[in-house]
Amino acid sequence: MPGVRPLAVRLTRRGRAVVRTALTGVSHPIPAPPSEGSGAASDAAPPALTTSCDLAWVERDYATSAAFAREVLALHPADAEATARLHRAVTAPAEYRSPTDPRHPVLAHVAFFVTGQGNFGDIALPLAVRAAFERSAGPLEWSPVHAHHVVDDEVVERINATSGLVVGGGGLILPDTAPNGSSGWQWNATVEALRRITVPIALHAVGFNLFRGQRIDHPRFRDHIVALAERSEVLGFRNTGSVERVRDLLPERLRDRVRLSPCPTTVLCRLVDLPAAPPAEVPRVLLNMAFDRAERRFGSGYPAFLDQMADAAGQMRRRGWEVAYAAHLPVDERFVHDLERAHGLHLEVERLYAGSVDDAYRTYRGAAAVVGMRGHATMIPFGLGVPVVSLVSHDKMWFFLDDIGHRDWGLEVGDPDLAARLLELVADRVAHADRYRADTALAQDGLLREVDARAGELLAAVRPAR
Structure with missing residues (x-):
């Protein structure tokens, strides 16, 4: 209706908190954004604005969601999450379109x-x-x-x-x-x-x-x-x-x-036509780590895990293999920074999230082995026929490996012998690539x-x- 502002803007402070509580399921009301004209420079403003941005987005009120994201960016121009929320809001209307070909179901x-x-x-x-x-x-x-x-x-x-x-x-x-x-x-x-x-x-x-x-x-x-x-x-x-x-x-x-x-x-x-694998002069091993909910994945054991991975990666390089990093999310690049800071070991980063899907598939297909912690950093290369080792920080990876009959393809992130065992598994894949690719194809038949x-x-x- 003319002159009526969007829901997230016209609700009172208390009203916005109640609606957010109902729609997001949080256990306590989140403070509402400052009222118009009151100034938004307090330290508490960005979280409240972010909540309102998300509320508008789940209601498909993209314009209001974008407006809240821009308010956060006005306060904190380098806020990566606010930038992502703004991109989500301004691209969503084009993403969801009606079907176009009446001949197809x-x-x-x-x-x-x-x-x-x-x-x-x-x-x-x-x-x-x-x-x-x-x-x-x-x-x-x-x-x-x-x-x-x-x-x-x-x-x-x-x-x-x-x-x-x-x-x-x-x-x-x-x-x-x-x-x-x-x-x-x-x-x-x-x-x-x-x-x-x-x-x-x-x-x-x-x-x-x-x-x-x-x-x-x-x-x-x-x-x-x-x-x-x-x-x-x-x-x-x-x-x-x-x-x-x-x-x-x-x-x-x-x-x-x-x-x-x-x-x-x-x-x-x-299922799909795949891009050709790039030629490789030496075996290439891709590593992947996950840092969402890091406290649940590592507990207090991340420093020890980092030491073990530095040992394993260093030994792989001494064997003449190329070791690189496949990032599924920007946050996952923390491992690369930590590895270089603590151990002086630099890894080239393949930013799979930033390119095309075909480019990412091509990157994975060029690997002699993939060592993945994220679920899809095991499942996608496996699906492309590439030998895998799963670093298990979530039980879903044991579920997958059990279903394909290869629990021996996984290692717990807290394994005290992680470096030695990982090196052994990767070396076996490099030495017997055809066997592992055949085992992968056989497991795929049942799936x-x-x-x-x-x-x-x-x-x-x-x-x-x-």
Whole structure:
């Protein structure tokens, strides 16, 4: 209406706090931004502005979200998170467009879509999910829905105008990436909204992604998972560990509906045309670390881990191998800085988050071995046929390695003999590349059967193209 300001601007200080508490699910109100004309130079202003920016964004009020991000940047021009939020707000309207080709079936797709310099795994994953369905169905049209956006009447109507809904993949069962008051996990849909969706629903390659020592206390979480199990045609989780944990949440009558649905990134070489691997004069080993929730990954053991990795990387170089670093996020480059500061060891950085997906695949395909801590820093190179070693700081990696029958391909980050054992595993991959590539291809055969089966179950239930 003319003269009416957006919600996040026109609410009172107390009103904004109440709405933020309801929509984000935090346990206590966050102070509202300063009122207009009051000045915003206090130390407490940026966190409040950031919260309001996020609130506007989950409501798809992109203009207001961008305005709050610009206020933060006016106070702190070098704030990288505010820059990312501004990019997210100004690019979102172009990201979500209506389907364009009436000849193809249309599927709605709920996922954690990232923009800008987001996590490379989350950039590649939605593309792999779609490729898995199109492998069976041929060309499809996709109507994206960001998992963190509030599922209101408009979103429900858009989903119901399609032939079916795919939710996933990725580690969406996680309480703290985007807290909300709707579900207790990352999909911001209430049970009531879920029940108004009339098209077939498939969870595809979703991960029960809790870190060690983490739990979900949200009062609506279990009810939401039960309602989703009752409503979905396919309830697919990306590893057996996730399957077991979700089954534990459900009544006996629904437990058998939960099925294994491997992450399609693990079979990438069967789904997409891949760029040629770059030539390598010497074996190249790529390292990857993860620093989100570092306290849960390392506890107090990070200095010892850094020492072990410096020892391993130094020995790899003395063997004549090239050692480089594959960063999935800017924050992951902390390892490179720490390694150089503490041990004088410099690593070339491949910033996978900053280039194209094909460029990142080409980088991984050129490696003799990949040593990855992030889930997708194991699953993506594995899916490209590259020998891997997983540095385990999250149980999801043991779940994946157990599913492919290769628990011997992983090492705990706190292993006191990490350097020696890692060097042994990498050396064996360099020396016997053909054997490891054959073992990888054999493991992919079993994963691909499950990927195809879960996609086929939804496609059998979808409505005809309109």
